Amino acid sequence: MNGGGETHHFRRLGVIWAVLAVAFDLVYYFAIGPHVPPGTLTSTASGAQFDFNILFLVAFPVMAAVWVYWAYALIVWRGSKSDLAEPEGGPKSRGHLGIQVGWIATTTVIVLGVFVFGTVELIVPAGAGGGEGPSPIWTPTSHEVLPIQVIGQQWQFTYRYPTFGGFESRQLMVPAGTTIAFHVTSLDVIHSFWAYQLGVKADANPSVDNVAYTTTKQPGAFTVRCGELCGLWHGAMYNFGKVVPKAQFFVWAQSTEHRSAANTKNLPPFAYTYVPDANGANGGYYPDNVDPYSKVETYGATSPGK
Amino acid sequence: MAIDTRESVSAEHSGHTAPPVRPTRRRPGWLGPHLGRALVGAVGGYAFGHWIGNVIGSGYINVQGSGQNDVAIVLGLSIGVVGWLAGAGMLDYPLAKIAGREPLPPAPSKSWTRYLGPALDHKVIGLQYTVVVLLFFFTGGLLAMAIRTELLNPTSHVFGPGTYISVVSEHGTIMMMMASSIVIGPLGNWLVPLMIGSRRMAFPRVESFSLWIFAAGYLVILAALPLGGFPTGWTGYAPLQTQATGGMDAYLVGFAVIGIGMICAGFNLLATIINYRAPGMTWSRVPIFVWSVLATAALLTLATPTLVAAGLFGVLDRTAQTAFFVNEHGGSSYLWENLFWFFGHPEVYIMALPGFGIVAEIFPVFTRKPLFGYRIAAAGMIGVALLSFFVWQHHIFQSGINPDMRPLFMLTTELISIPTGFIFLNTMGTLWKAKIRYEVPMLFALAMGFNFLIGGISGVFLSDVPVNVTVHGSFFVLAHFHYTIMGGLVFAFFGGLYYWLPKMTGKMMDRRLGKWHFWAMFIFFNLTFLPLFLVGLLGQPRRVFEYAQNLQTLNDVSSVSAFFLGASFLIFVFNFVKSIFLEPKPAPPNPWNSLGLEWQTPTPVPAYNFARIPVVLADPYHYGTSDGQAVADLGPRTLSLAGVVAPAAGALDAQAVTGEEGSADPRPPIA
Numbered sequence: 001m002n003g004g005g006e007t008h009h010f011r012r013l014g015v016i017w018a019v020l021a022v023a024f025d026l027v028y029y030f031a032i033g034p035h036v037p038p039g040t041l042t043s044t045a046s047g048a049q050f051d052f053n054i055l056f057l058v059a060f061p062v063m064a065a066v067w068v069y070w071a072y073a074l075i076v077w078r079g080s081k082s083d084l085a086e087p088e089g090g091p092k093s094r095g096h097l098g099i100q101v102g103w104i105a106t107t108t109v110i111v112l113g114v115f116v117f118g119t120v121e122l123i124v125p126a127g128a129g130g131g132e133g134p135s136p137i138w139t140p141t142s143h144e145v146l147p148i149q150v151i152g153q154q155w156q157f158t159y160r161y162p163t164f165g166g167f168e169s170r171q172l173m174v175p176a177g178t179t180i181a182f183h184v185t186s187l188d189v190i191h192s193f194w195a196y197q198l199g200v201k202a203d204a205n206p207s208v209d210n211v212a213y214t215t216t217k218q219p220g221a222f223t224v225r226c227g228e229l230c231g232l233w234h235g236a237m238y239n240f241g242k243v244v245p246k247a248q249f250f251v252w253a254q255s256t257e258h259r260s261a262a263n264t265k266n267l268p269p270f271a272y273t274y275v276p277d278a279n280g281a282n283g284g285y286y287p288d289n290v291d292p293y294s295k296v297e298t299y300g301a302t303s304p305g306k
Numbered sequence: 307m308a309i310d311t312r313e314s315v316s317a318e319h320s321g322h323t324a325p326p327v328r329p330t331r332r333r334p335g336w337l338g339p340h341l342g343r344a345l346v347g348a349v350g351g352y353a354f355g356h357w358i359g360n361v362i363g364s365g366y367i368n369v370q371g372s373g374q375n376d377v378a379i380v381l382g383l384s385i386g387v388v389g390w391l392a393g394a395g396m397l398d399y400p401l402a403k404i405a406g407r408e409p410l411p412p413a414p415s416k417s418w419t420r421y422l423g424p425a426l427d428h429k430v431i432g433l434q435y436t437v438v439v440l441l442f443f444f445t446g447g448l449l450a451m452a453i454r455t456e457l458l459n460p461t462s463h464v465f466g467p468g469t470y471i472s473v474v475s476e477h478g479t480i481m482m483m484m485a486s487s488i489v490i491g492p493l494g495n496w497l498v499p500l501m502i503g504s505r506r507m508a509f510p511r512v513e514s515f516s517l518w519i520f521a522a523g524y525l526v527i528l529a530a531l532p533l534g535g536f537p538t539g540w541t542g543y544a545p546l547q548t549q550a551t552g553g554m555d556a557y558l559v560g561f562a563v564i565g566i567g568m569i570c571a572g573f574n575l576l577a578t579i580i581n582y583r584a585p586g587m588t589w590s591r592v593p594i595f596v597w598s599v600l601a602t603a604a605l606l607t608l609a610t611p612t613l614v615a616a617g618l619f620g621v622l623d624r625t626a627q628t629a630f631f632v633n634e635h636g637g638s639s640y641l642w643e644n645l646f647w648f649f650g651h652p653e654v655y656i657m658a659l660p661g662f663g664i665v666a667e668i669f670p671v672f673t674r675k676p677l678f679g680y681r682i683a684a685a686g687m688i689g690v691a692l693l694s695f696f697v698w699q700h701h702i703f704q705s706g707i708n709p710d711m712r713p714l715f716m717l718t719t720e721l722i723s724i725p726t727g728f729i730f731l732n733t734m735g736t737l738w739k740a741k742i743r744y745e746v747p748m749l750f751a752l753a754m755g756f757n758f759l760i761g762g763i764s765g766v767f768l769s770d771v772p773v774n775v776t777v778h779g780s781f782f783v784l785a786h787f788h789y790t791i792m793g794g795l796v797f798a799f800f801g802g803l804y805y806w807l808p809k810m811t812g813k814m815m816d817r818r819l820g821k822w823h824f825w826a827m828f829i830f831f832n833l834t835f836l837p838l839f840l841v842g843l844l845g846q847p848r849r850v851f852e853y854a855q856n857l858q859t860l861n862d863v864s865s866v867s868a869f870f871l872g873a874s875f876l877i878f879v880f881n882f883v884k885s886i887f888l889e890p891k892p893a894p895p896n897p898w899n900s901l902g903l904e905w906q907t908p909t910p911v912p913a914y915n916f917a918r919i920p921v922v923l924a925d926p927y928h929y930g931t932s933d934g935q936a937v938a939d940l941g942p943r944t945l946s947l948a949g950v951v952a953p954a955a956g957a958l959d960a961q962a963v964t965g966e967e968g969s970a971d972p973r974p975p976i977a
Contacts, residue, residue, distance in 0.1 A: 037776065037845065044775065047772055052776070055770060055773060056767075059767070069734055074737075074742060074752070077741065086930045087930055093675050094676045094677070094678065095680070096735070107727050111724055114720055118716050121770075121772045122771045122772055130704045130771060133706035133709055137709055188545070188549070190639055196776075202704055202706060205639050206545065206633045206634065210705075225850075227704075227779035228779055229538060232468055234850060236467070236851075
């Protein structure tokens with residue numbers, strides 16, 4: 001088996017690799033890709049799915065190249081107990097300029113390609129659902145952005161809707177077909193707002209307003225989990241939310257606003273961040289020079305106080 | 307035999323007349339420095355520090371009525387560590403110097419008890435390190451199985467949430483501490499002087515110190531459990547850290563203690579590799595393992611101080627009520643994240659590079675071919691080490707800090723995969739038209755390649771910011787770094803153990819048991835962690851005790867496999883005890899017919915390694931050449947031709963190098 005020429009080995013390896021890579025990529029693209037998490041409930045979710053799939057379609061041939069070569073080498077070039085002669089080694093097996101330069105060039109091209117692709121996919125969909133901090137640099141083009149505040153505290157998430165009187169709810173309802181700005185903050189330690197099927201993840205830091213954008217598509221249900229270890233009951237810090245049609249959302253939001261009006265009065269006025277007092281309840285102030293309603297277009301309803 | 311590092315040697319050379327010194331009396335053995343005295347010192351030191359802490363802190367408002375005095379815990383742990391070091395004799399030398407006495411070298415001893423006390427021989431320290439890292443590793447492994455037990459069922463629980471999160475945190479921290487030294491400590495200390503043709507490390511006392519303070523770190527981090535555990539995981543994010551109970555102090559002090567040990571081990575190795583290479587050991591002949599240790603040691607020395615500083619900030623926040631990490635009082639919760647990961651990402655490569663070195667060392671021996679692309683391998687390791695300082699923010703992509711920096715950190719993270727990928731170029735090139743010998747070390751090296759490929763490629767997914775939104779903080783990350791650290795480094799470490807133990811202990815490990823260990827570990831490792839990629843992708847966050855019902859099957863596959871994975875190490879322990887102690891089979895000096903300089907010494911390696919400093923003639927990878935070039939000129943009586951002309955006769959006659967076995971220690975002057 002050892003006698004074959006270099007081109008002979010290369011040709012065989014190339015054929016096995018190409019067949020495997022193409023076959024797997026095709027199967028993956030058509031059969032597996034569309035089902036890859038986090039699904040297609042929002043623009044950022046389907047963006048994440050698309051990115052994951054593209055990376056996988058690139059990654060598999062790379063992995064296959066290594067695996068095919070290794071499997072081939074382990075079988076074809078195994079030594080035997082009887083044959084103690086050394087293989088052909090010597091200076092010329094210490095390195096091959098063409099192969100080394102080719103390797104570096106290939107990996108560099110792949111890596112730069114992945115980088116350019118990732119950057120475009122990060123910037124174009126306005127941060128791709130990740131937390132962008134208090135002053136986002138990639139903002140959505142839509143003029144109708146619904147702000148929803150996510151408040152993390154040990155060990156639950158609550159949600160405030162500033163455009164509906166600033167009521168606070170433990171239920172996260174989101175209208176379909178809408179661009180949403182999640183303003184994520186925390187009252188105590190670092191949490192992470194991970195709305196899995198929405199393709200949104202943003203850390204909740206105390207005194208920080210961390211903004212993440214997404215645009216919902218069709219109605220559906222989603223899970224919210226805390227994505228950053230936050231203490232004892234981190235594992236139990238989850239709840240469920242829904243994307244509902246716009247009309248239904250309005251009904252829910254307005255009725256909840258009225259129902260909880262008495263409660264809302266006792267809450268600290270809406271702000272992007274809160275400094276809790278010792279009881280964690282009474283605080284709340286507007287940071288200097290910040291008008292909570294200036295950054296985003298309001299959605300339908302009028303701002304409280306106007 | 308102890309290594310003589312007395313400065314009087316050099317003083318004589320430089321013509322100074324040393325002032326008259328009072329001799330130090332040697333105490334009886336049981337009073338001298340050893341493990342038992344160290345334990346007594348640790349307990350006594352803790353009690354003393356705790357008492358002082360209570361005196362200082364009991365008047366503090368935040369202490370009164372809280373039932374917890376962090377000052378007492380921090381001082382107890384810190385002075386306990388000092389007591390441990392004093393008991394182990396680590397302070398004898400500086401104290402004797404201060405007192406104007408001539409410090410004594412440790413009593414020369416050939417008995418096994420020399421492994422229980424301070425040593426100046428890098429080979430003794432290397433074996434001590436081996437025992438300590440295995441202790442770390444098996445403790446962390448048992449905790450891992452506790453985690454997997456809890457995750458057998460999505461809703462019914464074995465542990466309460468407090469116990470569970472403590473177990474998770476303890477597992478992570480112990481394993482990270484272990485992994486930072488698992489190769490550098492045992493193999494780095496044992497092998498580097500032999501590989502570069504040196505008789506000793508540059509700073510033997512510092513080497514011993516780094517071992518004993520590393521062992522102290524084990525006790526400190528274990529002390530977190532009786533102190534109430536800590537809820538932050540190994541990352542220790544503030545302000546959760548500031549809020550946590552007493553165990554958190556053990557985490558902070560423990561990481562600082564381990565960090566000091568890492569810095570000491572790092573600069574000692576750096577100094578040794580740079581300054582103690584034998585004549586002819588040029589940079590283009592240094593074994594690739596030494597290159598990997600060099601890169602790692604640079605990372606240890608440069609990155610770890612950040613961790614120690616961050617730990618100090620944390621301790622101050624918890625005791626002196628400063629506010630480094632408290633946003634409301636002018637600090638920043640991002641500060642810990644950045645300081646921690648500025649250490650933490652180089653740390654990740656501290657836990658990868660030595661594995662590359664071992665694999666690159668094993669491949670040529672068992673393929674009987676030169677290492678393909680030696681220069682590229684060395685350059686790759688240096689490249690990884692440099693780039694690793696510029697990627698840390700990829701751990702906090704979703705944190706809300708610096709969104710404009712994300713493309714940059716995505717780029718650096720993906721760029722680092724280029725030099726990392728060189729290890730595949732090296733191993734694949736070496737395999738080309740080889741004659742592969744499937745010995746146990748080679749199996750581990752091959753498995754490392756398989757696992758690390760999965761770990762590395764999944765890392766590219768994580769570095770892509772849009773995909774990171776989904777997989778960050780999930781079991782996908784967890785599977786990724788277990789593939790790189792356990793699948794990469796730990797597999798390489800065990801490969802290295804099977805490869806070098808015959809030289810380190812003078813006994814051959816059982817080959818059949820070794821293969822059983824390998825296959826059990828390889829199969830169950832993959833069955834444990836491959837499903838966890840899916841689990842993470844399907845939405846299970848890390849460090850939770852409850853998860854979605856539909857993920858139970860995958861979690862159970864992982865859990866059951868984890869138990870078998872744990873059991874596979876019993877085979878190793880059994881093999882180790884049987885082959886080294888119960889039915890020892892003496893190992894020939896060079897059982898694998900390696901060209902490495904370390905294999906050209908007799909077994910057991912004499913205290914001074916080489917009868918005289920060898921003159922290195924070639925790099926250790928010229929397999930398959932017919933000119934029979936020697937690796938090194940080891941002495942007047944022999945030239946090593948091991949494995950080159952007649953592989954079957956590669957086992958060099960041990961007597962040839964040093965003369966009579968067991969003859970008096972040559973005690974050559976250390977120039």
